[in-house]
Amino acid sequence: MDANVTKPPEIQFIPANWESISSFAGSLAVFVPENGSVNELARKLDNICGGQISKYLASPEFVDLKAPGIEVIGYPGGCTARSLLVAKVPVDATPEQMKRLGTGIAMKAAKSGVCVLAGDLDTISDIALGVSLGSYSFDRYRTAKPDQKNRENSLLVVTGDPKIASDGYHSAAAVAKGVNFTRDLVNEPANILTTCEFAKRVSEFRELGLSVSVLEEAELERIGMRTLLSVGAGSATPSKVAMIEWKGASGPPLALVGKGVVFDTGGISIKPALRMEEMTMDMAGAAVVAGVMKTLAMRKSPSHVVGALGLVENMPGGRALRPGDVVKSLKGDTVEVINTDAEGRLVLADLLWYVQDTHKPSAMIDLATLTGAIIVGIGNELAGVFSNDDELVDAFLCAAEREGEGAWRMPLHDPYDKLLKSRVADIKNVGDRSAGAVTAAQFLKRFVKADLPWIHMDIAGVAYSEGKSGAVPKGATGWGVQSIDRLIKERFEVT
Numbered sequence: 141m142d143a144n145v146t147k148p149p150e151i152q153f154i155p156a157n158w159e160s161i162s163s164f165a166g167s168l169a170v171f172v173p174e175n176g177s178v179n180e181l182a183r184k185l186d187n188i189c190g191g192q193i194s195k196y197l198a199s200p201e202f203v204d205l206k207a208p209g210i211e212v213i214g215y216p217g218g219c220t221a222r223s224l225l226v227a228k229v230p231v232d233a234t235p236e237q238m239k240r241l242g243t244g245i246a247m248k249a250a251k252s253g254v255c256v257l258a259g260d261l262d263t264i265s266d267i268a269l270g271v272s273l274g275s276y277s278f279d280r281y282r283t284a285k286p287d288q289k290n291r292e293n294s295l296l297v298v299t300g301d302p303k304i305a306s307d308g309y310h311s312a313a314a315v316a317k318g319v320n321f322t323r324d325l326v327n328e329p330a331n332i333l334t335t336c337e338f339a340k341r342v343s344e345f346r347e348l349g350l351s352v353s354v355l356e357e358a359e360l361e362r363i364g365m366r367t368l369l370s371v372g373a374g375s376a377t378p379s380k381v382a383m384i385e386w387k388g389a390s391g392p393p394l395a396l397v398g399k400g401v402v403f404d405t406g407g408i409s410i411k412p413a414l415r416m417e418e419m420t421m422d423m424a425g426a427a428v429v430a431g432v433m434k435t436l437a438m439r440k441s442p443s444h445v446v447g448a449l450g451l452v453e454n455m456p457g458g459r460a461l462r463p464g465d466v467v468k469s470l471k472g473d474t475v476e477v478i479n480t481d482a483e484g485r486l487v488l489a490d491l492l493w494y495v496q497d498t499h500k501p502s503a504m505i506d507l508a509t510l511t512g513a514i515i516v517g518i519g520n521e522l523a524g525v526f527s528n529d530d531e532l533v534d535a536f537l538c539a540a541e542r543e544g545e546g547a548w549r550m551p552l553h554d555p556y557d558k559l560l561k562s563r564v565a566d567i568k569n570v571g572d573r574s575a576g577a578v579t580a581a582q583f584l585k586r587f588v589k590a591d592l593p594w595i596h597m598d599i600a601g602v603a604y605s606e607g608k609s610g611a612v613p614k615g616a617t618g619w620g621v622q623s624i625d626r627l628i629k630e631r632f633e634v635t
């Protein structure tokens with residue numbers, strides 16, 4: 141398909157030039173503290189547009205606006221802008237709140253472009269990151285582009301010292317690039333993002349200094365990754381494992397492992413038609429791993445991290461895996477497949493074992509859109525996080541809180557193992573209807589060495605959004621890239 145790809149606009153930091161601010165055709169945004177006086181830039185803009193800002197600030201609506209919050213004033217006088225966005229900043233605003241205001245500003249400006257009058261706020265990087273995340277959209281496959289006339293396709297941040305601001309933004313820019321890269325992968329339809337295309341896109345990471353190797357089917361067969369291969373057996377697109385390594389430090393790596401099912405029909409245990417199209421996002425775990433690896437390389441993180449992506453397609457067909465089949469994992473344990481739709485754990489079982497064998501990591505995190513049961517349990521605001529290591533998982537939960545990505549610890553509990561007892565093999569791939577997300581985690585735990593700190597993240601509920609919260613776009617969210625990058629910054633970097 142001829143995808144007419146337009147590059148997203150990049151954040152530019154500029155000094156206050158009132159002539160160009162007055163003639164900016166997009167949205168102009170100012171920050172107003174909840175209590176205290178407005179800054180120089182907001183006052184100047186207020187003069188230009190005939191006191192419209194101060195009029196709003198004196199209104200009961202401003203008093204009622206909960207901080208952090210944004211008010212839109214349409215078509216202000218005295219300037220070309222389509223709207224003025226007034227962001228109300230709480231006392232002692234957290235970096236996350238400033239990021240969220242940036243996102244809100246960009247989302248309210250939609251595609252009209254935005255010029256943010258930030259001034260010398262010390263949270264300017266957080267705001268800019270928010271703006272960059274909030275301006276994301278996926279319109280690669282819309283042939284009718286919106287009318288660009290009288291629109292500004294730019295993201296400008298006005299500040300007293302553009303050089304300092306843009307230098308300071310370097311690391312946050314890498315995060316924005318990583319998150320939006322993940323979102324693109326997750327939003328891509330499965331006829332475009334095949335296993336081959338996925339491997340090709342991460343192979344381009346070599347330009348950033350990452351090592352990338354792609355293991356093909358024959359090699360996976362030779363290694364003995366048969367549970368992973370069994371999932372892709374019915375597909376015309378070949379199964380692959382992509383290994384990505386960032387060596388910004390020596391010593392054993394942190395391993396990130398992602399479920400990359402490019403489409404999940406359920407296989408022979410086929411899914412119902414209703415909303416099956418959403419299963420194009422069943423590779424979100426692998427996409428988050430890819431996004432984190434990109435971020436690490438772009439910000440030259442002093443850490444050692446290895447990413448493993450299991451790229452397969454779960455299709456029915458003459459060669460497809462059947463219910464009742466028994467498959468031998470790389471670890472050596474045999475698995476009776478009861479339901480071919482519980483395929484993610486078959487992919488991860490081999491991948492987890494492979495990474496531990498080859499890289500001897502100091503810790504391991506896997507990400508997967510693993511179960512519908514996690515959505516039944518905790519919905520779409522929180523990812524389910526399972527871990528055998530209190531310290532590691534607490535550090536992650538802190539990082540997630542700091543980044544505004546919802547996460548909640550769920551139990552690992554060995555008595556649930558009995559639900560996975562098989563009549564013919566060492567283990568079966570599903571339990572009964574109870575505790576579906578926990579039994580999936582217990583299944584994975586079998587493939588994690590006992591003393592290795594490990595977190596399993598079931599992201600089925602958070603990888604994709606209806607876009608109602610206003611904090612993430614409709615479709616792919618990129619959930620996890622920011623929290624994992626933060627965890628790496630705080631726990632896995634040499635200082």
Ligand code: BES
Nearest residue numbers: 479481482483509510511512513570600
């Ligand atoms: N990819 C699905 C899980 C999923 C469901 C992700 C909804 C996102 C939204 C997974 O492979 C799956 O189908 N799991 C089954 C497991 C069951 C057969 C034990 C499920 O959750 O129904």
Ligand code: ZN
Nearest residue numbers: 404481482483
């Ligand atoms: Zn499935």
Ligand code: ZN
Nearest residue numbers: 401404422484
């Ligand atoms: Zn799946």
